[in-house]
Amino acid sequence: MSHRRALRFSKTTCPYCGGREVARDDLKGDLICTTCGEVVSRRETRAVGKFDVAQTLKRNGKMDFRTLREATGASDDKLFAVLQSMIQMGLLQEIGGVYSLTKRGQRWYRQRLGQEWGY
Numbered sequence: 086m087s088h089r090r091a092l093r094f095s096k097t098t099c100p101y102c103g104g105r106e107v108a109r110d111d112l113k114g115d116l117i118c119t120t121c122g123e124v125v126s127r128r129e130t131r132a133v134g135k136f137d138v139a140q141t142l143k144r145n146g147k148m149d150f151r152t153l154r155e156a157t158g159a160s161d162d163k164l165f166a167v168l169q170s171m172i173q174m175g176l177l178q179e180i181g182g183v184y185s186l187t188k189r190g191q192r193w194y195r196q197r198l199g200q201e202w203g204y
C-alpha cells in the first residue's frame with residue numbers, strides 16, 4: 086500500500102498551463118495544479134455585485150448570510166466582502182447576523198434600477 090496523501094487528483098484541467106494534474110486539497114477545499122502550482126479554485130469563487138445584493142434584499146426583506154449566499158449564488162468570501170463594503174457605504178445594516186437595506190440603501194437601489202433601465 087502506498088503512503089496516504091492529503092491530495093486527491095481531480096478531473097479539472099489547469100486553466101493556466103493546461104496541465105491535467107490538478108489535485109484537490111481536502112483540508113482546504115482548494116484545487117491546486119501540481120505542474121505550475123497555481124491555485125485553480127478556492128471552492129467555487131463566485132462574485133456578486135452590490136446591486137444584486139440590494140435587489141435580493143429588496144425582494145426578500147431581511148436575510149441572514151446563509152440565505153443571502155444561496156439567493157445570490159456567491160461564494161462566502163466574495164459575498165462577505167460586498168456586504169462589508171455596503172455597510173461601510175451606509176447602504177446596509179446588520180443586526181444580529183441579519184442584513185437589511187437602510188433608507189440610503191433603498192434610495193441607492195432605486196437610482197441604480199433607473200440606470201439599469203436607462204432612464
Ligand SMILES: [Zn+2]
Binds near residue numbers: 102103119123
Ligand atoms: Zn497549471
